[in-house]
Amino acid sequence: MSAVLDVSKLMTSFPAGKKRVPVLADVTFSLAAGRCLALVGESGSGKSMTALSILRLVPRPGQIDAGSVTLSGRDLLTLPVPEMRSVRGREIAMIFQEPMTSLNPVVSVGEQVVEAIVLHEKVSKQAARERSVELFRRVGIPDPGARVHSFPHQLSGGLKQRVMIAMALALRPRVLLADEPTTALDVTVQAQILELLRELQAESETAILLITHDFGVVNQLADDIAVMYAGRIVESGSRTAILESPSHPYTRGLLAALPGRARAGERLQEIPGRMPAPADVPVGCPFAPRCPEAIADCGAWTARLTKLDKREVACLRREEAGGAS
């Protein structure tokens, strides 16, 4: 299985005073066609920043310092701006968290899809309009012929997210970055949208990078999981491997904190402390201060991912255990 998207040692930083504070450190993963990789982590762990870095849309004054993002053999980070622009939308599309505010309020939703199409393809407006009706039908919007003339405020959140998906899929991108696509929706709509994404993925072999903090969503859609903590990937592997036998102490803590795993009447488990701000990430293993298994050496150990049976883990204790056995 060859990777469509290869992210390697990606470093992104923001300036703070005279120093630059990294928000992503050595993020490395790859995504194969037709697969779905879930980036999981708390708020501020760098999930969305990873997606924005892939598209080279890191908000100023942040910048990408090092690493490579390879899409089918081309390094996106060194691509000239106009070519990068034609990659966005056409080869890598993104769905945002807030369907409520991600559509232009004064343009009809059909026109917005048309715009996305004519931005990248030399087709007539009429042809693009027909295609947008077809797309609306494909993403399950009822009465697509009439709905294309609606304005965003006339649609529900779920319909708006479907429009966003239609827009993202308009040019059959190879990679879809879905940044919390269901967070702003209620649970039944959430399930429908996830179902839709799964169908579309099966149809078109699109690779999905799913960004979420919701393990329920992960469970429904993802093939693989990468867990992020403080701008680093701390564990990655197949969904079953990670969900059934988490290895990194942070992943274990996260999964133990799920309400579904608690017994009735018992207090939910939690990870003590909070995730450090990018400027306060400690030297050594970033999770060490909160880690129940930390030893003195953790504070001096440079975190790196090492292979451990079906997964990669960045943990000194596992590395020692793996090496010993």
Added chain:
Amino acid sequence: MTKVAVLLAAPGLFEQAAFGNAIVLGVLALAAVAGFYCAKNEIWRQALGEVFRRRKLSVLVLGIYVLLALADSISWVGGGEAGADAVQAHEARSLVDRWFEGTTEKSYSAPLGVAEFYDKTPLQRPRAHLLGTNILGQDVLYMTVKGARVALLIGGLTSLIAIPLALFFGLVAGYFGGRIDDIVFFVMSTLASMPGILLLIALIMVLGQSTFSVCMALGVTSWVSFCRLARGETMKLRELDYVAAARALGASHAAILWRHILPNLLHLVVISFVLLFSSLVLAEATLSWLGIGVRGSWGNMIAQAKDELSRDPIIWWNVTAAGVAVFVLLLCVNRIGDALRDVLDPRTLGEGR
């Protein structure tokens, strides 16, 4: 043939006539484009329909002003009354000029008067001057009607200079920020810190005293406030999710500005236009009072009242006619602007009404 020869021989007159007629064509074309756009766009159609429902009278009165101004802009040479002097026969005269053909008396006469105000000689046309005549014996109603064209021209032309200028710099400064923003903001602050009237007088002195130069001067001094507004709004819109979404879809900066930011600023443009329009008409009156305004404006009529109001018995009809004309125009424009602001406010946009 002779007519063409006359037109060619007198380029000044030809230009004068062509300018007025070009304005009519321009206004009608603009109205057609705007009407077509509004009819196509649901939001604008609803909004304008709502404004019309709420402000029927104001819209009607404004329509009358516009029609009078247009009638005064359609002009051609010839076709005058027999007995008109040679100069008049070769002058381009508008529809309004022709309606009031030959109504000139010798001097002041009271509204609907039968005799001259001072020497009591009988008027040529007794009881025909609804608003009396002025110092030159011109019908005041005629002058007032002619003032509508000047007022709308000043307000409209100046807004057409100032608003695109302000919008362009506001958009660019707000969207790109950084060094560009610094430069634009520096220019704005510099202009804003100069006394407006002094700058106006200086500019008109440099440009020469004509309708266009007054419009230019007013335009240069009045774009700052809207520019600041557009800049601030753009800075806000730039951060919105749909702009981020458009960038993620591969839209260029120009496309984002044109398709996503500008349409969301349009309600501000409309409201600013209305507010700017009324302040400009007033500003021109001030300039006329200082003696550097546009000929034939209401400001000029008001300026004449400096002397007229100190006479005994006072000449009140000249200043009253101009004052009421300005007042009614600005009242209508402001009431329409007020309704537009309510209707186009993004917070209430699209809510069921």
